[in-house]
Amino acid sequence: MSERRVDVVVVNWNSGDCLRACIDSLAGPTGRGQVGDVVVVDNASTDGSAEGLPNWVKLVANPGNIGFAAACNQGADHCASDYLLFLNPDTVVSDDTIQRAAAFLDSRENLVYGICGALAVNRDGSPGLCASRFPTLTNVMAGVLRLDRVVRRWARHLPPEALRRGGPVDQVIGAFFVIRRALFGRLGGFDERYFLYYEEVDLSKRAKLLGFGSYLIVDATFEHIGNVSAKRSGDLALYHSLRSRSLYAFQHWPAWQAYLLIFFTLAVDLPARLLRAVVAKELGDLPRLVRASNSYLRFVLGLDRSAGTS
Incomplete structure (x- = not known):
C-alpha cells in the first residue's frame, strides 16, 4: 500500500x-x-x-x-x-x-x-x-x-x-x-x-x-470554527437546512412521519423561530426568517424545486 x-x-x-x-x-x-x-x-x-x-x-x-x-x-x-x-x-x-x-x-x-x-x-x-x-x-x-x-x-x-x-x-x-x-x-x-x-x-x-x-x-x-460560509448566505442556510431535513425524512422515514415533519416545521418550528427573535429583540433576523419560511413553503408546495444559492 x-x-x-x-x-x-x-x-x-x-x-x-x-x-x-x-x-x-x-x-x-x-x-x-x-x-x-x-x-x-x-x-x-x-x-x-x-x-x-x-x-x-x-x-x-x-x-x-x-x-x-x-x-x-x-x-x-x-x-x-x-x-x-x-x-x-x-x-x-x-x-x-x-x-x-x-x-x-x-x-x-x-x-x-x-x-x-x-x-x-x-x-x-x-x-x-x-x-x-x-x-x-x-x-x-x-x-x-x-x-x-x-x-x-x-x-x-x-x-x-x-x-x-x-x-x-x-x-x-x-x-x-x-x-x-x-x-x-x-x-x-x-x-x-x-x-x-x-x-x-x-x-x-x-x-x-x-x-x-x-x-x-x-x-x-x-x-x-463552524458555519463560516453559512453566515454569509443569509436566509438560504436556514432554508436549505429545512429543505434537506425534509428530503431526508421522505427518503428514510415512513411517509406519514415525513408529512408530519412538514406540518410540524410549518406550524411549530418556523413560528417558534420568529417568536424567539421577537422575544430576544433580534428584529434584524425577522426578514431573514420570513424569507426562509416563504422559500420553504414554496418548496413544500412544489412551486420552487430549484436548490441553487446563486
Whole structure:
C-alpha cells in the first residue's frame, strides 16, 4: 500500500482566510506524509478565497454554485487513493489526525467500519460537535422544542461527555469525514439532491444499510470554527437546512412521519423561530426568517424545486 493513501476534498464558498489556514494544516510533515492529492472545489466564490493556493493543490473552479454534495462528488472524481477525506474549509487539522484515521481504517479489525471521524475542538479548546444520532421524528421535534436538554436520549447530537472514549456512532459530522473510496463509489457518492446539509447524514445512513458503520476516533483532533460560509448566505442556510431535513425524512422515514415533519416545521418550528427573535429583540433576523419560511413553503408546495444559492 502506498504511503500517501488519503486524498482530501475541500469544497469552498466564500470562506475567507479560513481556507488558507485549512490548506496550511495539511502541509505539515506528518500531514503531507499521509495525504495524496488535495482537491479544492470552489463554488464560484466572490471573496478571492480560492486564489493563490499552493501549486500542490488541485483547484476546480465552478462558474456557479452547484451545491455542496455535487461539488464533493466532483472533487472525488479527481481522487484515486484508498480513502477520501471530505474536509470543511473552516477546519485546521492536527499533525497526526489524518495518519490516525488511515491507521484505523487500515486495521483488519475495523473492516466493518466504512467511515470515521475525529474529535472536533472549538477555538477556545472546548469539545465541539462531531457525532450525532440519525435524525428521527422524535429527536428532531425534541430539538425544536428544546426537550432534548431535559431528556438526553431525545438529543440528536451527542454531548461532549458521551464522546470521551470514542467508538461506533450513527454518523460523524461532514467537517472531517473519512470514507473508504470503494464504499463511496459503491454508494454512488453523495446524493446531489442535498444542495447543502444532511448529505453526509444520508450517506452514512446508506452505508449503514449496507453493513458499514461509522466510528469516532477521539485521539485524533481538528479545530472547527463552524458555519463560516453559512453566515454569509443569509436566509438560504436556514432554508436549505429545512429543505434537506425534509428530503431526508421522505427518503428514510415512513411517509406519514415525513408529512408530519412538514406540518410540524410549518406550524411549530418556523413560528417558534420568529417568536424567539421577537422575544430576544433580534428584529434584524425577522426578514431573514420570513424569507426562509416563504422559500420553504414554496418548496413544500412544489412551486420552487430549484436548490441553487446563486
